[in-house]
Amino acid sequence: MTKQFKRTTVTAALIYANGPIHIGHIAGCYLPADIYVRYLRSMGHDVKFVSGTDEHGVPITIKAKKEGITPQEVVDKYYKIIKDSFEEFGISFDIYSRTSNKVHHETSQEMFKNLYDKGQFVEEVTEQYFDEKAQTFLADRYIIGTCPKCSNENAYGDQCEKCGSTLSPTELINPRSALSGEKPVMKPTKNWYLPLDKMQPALEEYIASHPEWKTNVLGQVKSWLNDGLRPRAMTRDLDWGVKVPLPDTDGKVLYVWFDAPIGYISMTKELTDEWQKYWQDPETRLVNFIGKDNIVFHCLIFPAMCMADGRFILADNVPANEFMNLEGDKISTSRNWAVWLHEYLREFEGKQDVLRYALAASAPETKDSDFTWGDFQTRNNSELVGILGNFVNRAFVLTQKNFDSKIPARGELTDFDRQTLDTLAELPNKIGDAIANYKFREALALVMDVARLGNKYLADTEPWKVIKNDVERTGTILNIGLQIAATLSIVSEPFMPFTAAKLSTGLGLSGLNWSDAGNADLLTAGSPIESIGLLFDKIEDTTVQAQIQKLQDAKKMNELAGKEVSAIKDTIQYDDFAKMDLRIGTIEAAEKVAKSKKLLKLTVNDGLKQRTILSGIAEHFSPEDVIGKQVTFLANLAPRPMMGMVSEGMILMAEDKDGSLAFLHPSKDVWSGASIN
């Protein structure tokens, strides 16, 4: 922090190009990075802001297969959506590129080759599961099998979600491929590993030299270091990605997390011929904005790569944010629980700054935060409209009415005027310091304090009263009010660039930068102001409710779409079937089982006697619904004690897509006890 740098390279996480972007991405890294960069630019610093899409890796090939298109078509589609929405949202990248570009392939291959030639890799041949039908090696996550610990039949190769234990694919009983359902075979494969274990001391030293990093970042890193780093494969068996630049390596590509961070470098290459200045000069400060899931890659693996390579500078800071939730639930692309940026831009035209404000104000800087539409509305209505918009509007309207839309001259100052101007002069530095220290929420609150200062100044000086008998004094008051607005147009720019631009247009200002903020003479008396209308509009309850409804609909749709018809079980013999005694019975009585959420106690007449069957259907049916119904049940199932009672059989139910249950009735009433063959 104390070191003086000549220039700054700012990167924002490379987003994976298999879906559009949502508010979590923005709040997590793109908006903070943009605020930071805009501030540095306003300070006159030399800064390059680089980001793009990460277009390699297994999930993209899966997505392509699912949609029946090529991986390239997948990434082309999302690259465009993502790039366009960022641009419209005012994220001011100097370049937004992609890792499928030629220059990126060359750059990462060159770096790989350099590490290889320097002997930095360890070659190792391991046995891995291979899917013969899909002709591909399987990532741990794409192997499904029975958990050795809890016998869950759908455990993943890396973890069983039922019992939570961490697994390795070879531990699974009856492994099968998630792609084809086939049983995978073990096949030897050679890969190149980066020996992180040997590099740990150097990495520890690097981390130790940055005690100023955010606690969540250091904590995460420490967690990895405590565990002890292990060698990590930098190549994968896959045909989608950057080819390994060595002989006889067909079907092998660079590990996405090897090539992705190099993307920052290759994108800078595309941007400028002077790219080396931004990546190799120790007087350049490198700042990587990311979300917390990326911490290990940016704080350990990428630095390790750079150290091994020897040519590149290491990050001076990695200000990672935590995660943002949505209406109390985790944002999820696959569950469609998200506010998509491209949709927001369509539905809230011209309101980029409202979302920028709401996200910056509740960004997950120190811990996970929650975005709610209610909060969005409040922030807009009571802060942007009520405080900022209102102040500007008051100052403008008063000037229009009383001074013919010309900036009035400033006469003699009162103590209160001076006090106000002093406060005004201090705020820009405070805001700048907060931004420089990655405290964007605090910085934004201080920006609002500028508007609050203006509101209070007008309320205390009451120009609408003074005008009745002292025009000159009124002029002084409004001059000061407008000067406050002028500073506001500068300090709000990193956060709300669209609003800031409108405001400077209205005031007839241009070309100002951060050092001008706080100055009380930005506006010259006599120059005109231009009507800019209202900076912000109120957002109505109905608008907000529509968004919430949309989310809920999406959730429902997704639940329905998420179900797939399960595969047919293994073949059985007739004898196996004949063992089951399936019968029709009539439910004669039903009651809820006390203290149980799911169980219903059913009294079923099977033609011979009444039997008690406990069935887990209470969440779907009430006792009145089922009395008198004929149902299919398994009559010779071994009795099973539950909740202090014994269940003598099992009612057969069909589960519908949405999780609701249906009974199996005979198509006409039959006698109780009818057997089923």
Next chain:
RNA sequence: CGCAGGAUGGAGCAGUAGGUAGCUCGUUGGGCUCAUAACCCAAAGGUCGCAGGUUCGAGUCCUGCUCCUGCUACCA
């Protein structure tokens, strides 16, 4: 299991080297009327997750515990 982060008035968050608990929004009351029923002032509201300990004194240090999140596909 372990490691890491978090748990502070109704909501969202600050609390820097331990010394009477702050901010924004919301609520209530009052004032003002230039302004998008916006603005200004004031008040109410917290035993700082739980239980111990160190200290003259702890939200802040130590120990144990509980809950949430991450480390684990999609994903910032």
